[in-house]
Amino acid sequence: MVLLSCRFILCTLLALLVGAQVSLADDIDCPGTPVTVRAGSSADAAPICTAVTDALQTLRTCNVPLTHSVTVIQRDTLKSGCMGVYHCGEEEIELLTPATMEAARNPDSSLAFVDTQTYFNSILTHELAHAAFDAVPCPFDSCxxxxxxxxxxxxxxxxxxxxxxxxxxxxxxxxxxxxxxxxxxxxxxxxxxxxxxxxxxxxxxxxxxxxxxxxxxxxxxxxxxxxx
Ligand SMILES: [Zn+2]
Structure with missing residues (x-):
């Protein structure tokens, strides 16, 4: 089996979530970062930008610099059981909101004890790491x-x-x-x-x-x- 994928997702085995997407609005730049947040207002984007800044610090201090622009979009629902998705090529990250993530978490996960806001930030870090690594050439069909x-x-x-x-x-x-x-x-x-x-x-x-x-x-x- 050749694994050819340009989407990297973090899923659980829980059932499909239902719900409407967060209404979309402007792309708001997170200051000092290559990341943009799609949000209804600067006030809505601010806490995500704080989490983005912290996540990029985690990455940068371990040799994982993000060198290209990425847009972060929050959703009320994603593909079955997924917490977040990185779409390479489109340079977009879709994430469940913390509230919907809370309901979608797998109680049997090794990280089930982590509080949901902290877990949300860790998923954001996971997806931003995918974005950063995407700049590294893969010598095979799939890395x-x-x-x-x-x-x-x-x-x-x-x-x-x-x-x-x-x-x-x-x-x-x-x-x-x-x-x-x-x-x-x-x-x-x-x-x-x-x-x-x-x-x-x-x-x-x-x-x-x-x-x-x-x-x-x-x-x-x-x-x-x-x-x-
Ligand atoms: Zn992943």
């Missing part, structure tokens, strides 16, 4: 595992230290994980296991953000060419 590795690691990294500690307490952080354990099949079949593996693998690197920098420079690719 899905590498894309999702960077996004999931940055998502967890965005959390408060106490939340990271609680998450890690339920994860086997010590058994050494090989590069091959981070693969697209685990991501597609068991996304929560992928999240735990990605974080444990990242934390096992001698220089975790240096490793992310090697991924962002194209020196390290977790995917492999697949002949089928």
């Amino acid at each position: 899905l595992a590498t894309h999702e590795y960077v996004a999931h690691v940055m998502q967890v990294r965005s959390l408060p230290a106490a939340d990271i500690a609680r998450f890690e307490a339920a994860v086997d952080m010590d058994t050494p994980l090989s590069r091959e354990s981070i693969n697209p099949f685990i991501y597609l079949m068991a996304p929560d296991a992928f999240l735990r593996r990605a974080w444990a693998h990242y934390r096992q690197r001698p220089d975790p953000c240096g490793y992310i920098g090697e991924i962002m420079s194209g020196k390290v690719v977790l995917d492999r060419e697949r002949f089928e």
